[in-house]
Amino acid sequence: MDNLNLSKFCIRLGDHCLIMAHRQSELCSNGPFLEEDIAQINLGLDLLGQAEALLIYGAKLEGGSRTADDIAFRRPEREFYNFMLTEQPNTDFAFVIVRQYIMSLYLLKTYQVLAKVEDETLSGIALKALKELTYHERHFSMWLKRLGDGTEESHERAQTAINELWMFVGELYEEDEIDLMAQKAFYAPTGIEMKAFLMEHITARFTESTLTTPKDIYMTTGSKKGIHTEYLGYLLTEMQYLQRAYPDAKW
């Protein structure tokens, strides 16, 4: 895998983390109670750190003049490659939990593979992130159980979140030419492997939480080509505001 394609691979993974981190940061002071508010932003901070490390490495591999900050704050939405699932809004606390839970599984599986690659930078980032994701997956699966197996209302709202977000899960096991190169270069999970991993864990957890896994439905596609739901534009408007209003502003 040449540097330019590896760079695309890193930036894409960094984009998932960055957008997830931003969604979690929106919960700051808006969490259901103080401890959970703190938990959400702590987890978001982990993801922001992973995004930063991945974008710095992506920028370096590109070999051009773009920095990680340029990549994060100066791209329009058509140049972002995060999954549509990651950008879905915090409609309800259950949406946060379902979205982050499924993405935690995706990242866990991805980092497990990356932790073993020969590339020292990439395996270093993954090894560190893997420890963090262990906590994330645990946090969100505990919440799923609490919501699903809680009151009638919490159950209903968790099920609604699952039903509404399900169409975005298909993208997590899609493959394009970058994925195929990564599979060849360092045994990145194939679409089939990723799907099997996700479905095994999701189904077991949903069943335990008295929630129903949706049947095969229409799945959206497009984020690997920069196509997104309307929500990403609004998210970027806020996230990139400072650099757009005051280009080159430094902390």
Next chain:
Amino acid sequence: MIDLSPKEKVYQLLAEVPDPEIPVVNIIEMGMIRDVEIHYDGVEVFLCPTYSGCPAMDMIDSMVKEKLAENGFVNTVVTLVYKPAWTTDWMNDETKEKLRVFGIAPPVGKASSKKGMLNEEDVACPQCKSTNTEIKSMFGSTACKSLYTCTDCLEPFDYFKCI
């Protein structure tokens, strides 16, 4: 007085840089300094971040450069190293005791064990040492800590997670 090599001198100075979040321990005790190299044009310090998103990283970076510059080591470069991943296993007993005295329960067990990693060990209250404690929140004042309460002396306290 024994003459120190430049590398030893740098280590001695780094031992004077406190962890910005936990001022009773320094960055060497925290296991964050992985190596120091003396180049002809400056010093390179290899720093291992505790968490990917640790907000203290930039602060530590500037504290290291400032401390070394004050003592004649200009042109310091701080290079982040991720591998091997930072672990609380690198803290020695003395460091753990410093944390306890400061009011933070030190990590219990080994990060390599699942029990330690997932906060399933008994955590002793840093005040009265009772192990009748309960977890209030997996996440505390910083990413590296959880919030506990002692059911004997009723004191709430931070626990440094095993990672």
